[in-house]
Amino acid sequence: MNLLYFDIIGRSVAVYLFMLLAIRLTGKKELSQLNTADVVLILLISNSVQNAMVGTDTSLAGGLIAAAALFLLNYLLKKWLFKNEKFRRLLNEKPEILIHNGKLDFDMLSRLSITNEELQEAMREHGVERYADVKLGMLESDGNISIISGSGTLKHTQFKRKHSHKTLGTLDN
Template sequence: MNPYLDIIIRSTAVYLFMVVALRIFGKKELSQLNTADVILILLISNSVQNAMVGNDTTLWGGLAAATILFAINFILKKLTYRYKKFSDFMLEKPEILIHNGNLDFKNLSKLDITSDELKEAMREHGVEYFKDVKLAMLEIDGNISIISGESNLKQTHYKRRKNRKNLTQGI
């Protein structure tokens, strides 16, 4: 078999595996990387390198693997935008956390969002009480968006942090 065709097949298999694995284990956490998550990503990249390029550790082998990864990523993005069913499979949906002051305890529990975390997001948006929240959503990128009932809405950005101990993460 042609060594570059072998790299293409291996790289495609690894990429598709990673897409499925991230879909199963939760993409929402990607926007809230902590130290352990970064280490995991580095170790995964190291562990799958040989699976992609095999014995070919040349510059051309690495470039072939990188090129196919970019191409597959481009194709998946195009498919996501073109086909709704594929998009529904690949992308998470926003989740309602509070509607008209009423907390959705089922979603909060399912998403492992604590009361303190929700209150922190509300404070970031300038809202003090749950009853003042018209709508709170966990967005697909891990951000919590809050719309208050006030006429002068404030635009703020609250990035949900999965690891509460790591307070140095950017918001």
């Protein structure tokens, strides 16, 4: 195999790992709620890293090798995530409680930058009108907000916070 192709594979792996880290650091909320600016950002990033992956090789073979390297790396990463819990915890964020028995966790909402409008939209999608009707509202590891409603109460689970955050004053019941 041509030495240039090994260079393309190495560059593709480096870009993949950078993008994985960048997405992990920007937060899980960004994954599920793409707006116009996010789509534009994704398109610009893909265009900007293309040359970083293939260098001066703009041939079909160079592009296919870069794509194959990305697919293979993604496959191997998913296998490793499945088998290695420690790595999975490092890479994947844990779900966070946003609402518990109708009470909002303003510190968590502020830390995750979840607006009142986003929370109300998730509630409407689940057919819930008021915060008081929410038994449990969670930001899932994939960035979606899950809402469980109904009568009865859930047992309280306390999570220790490492940092204190300002509260989000725009959220009200």
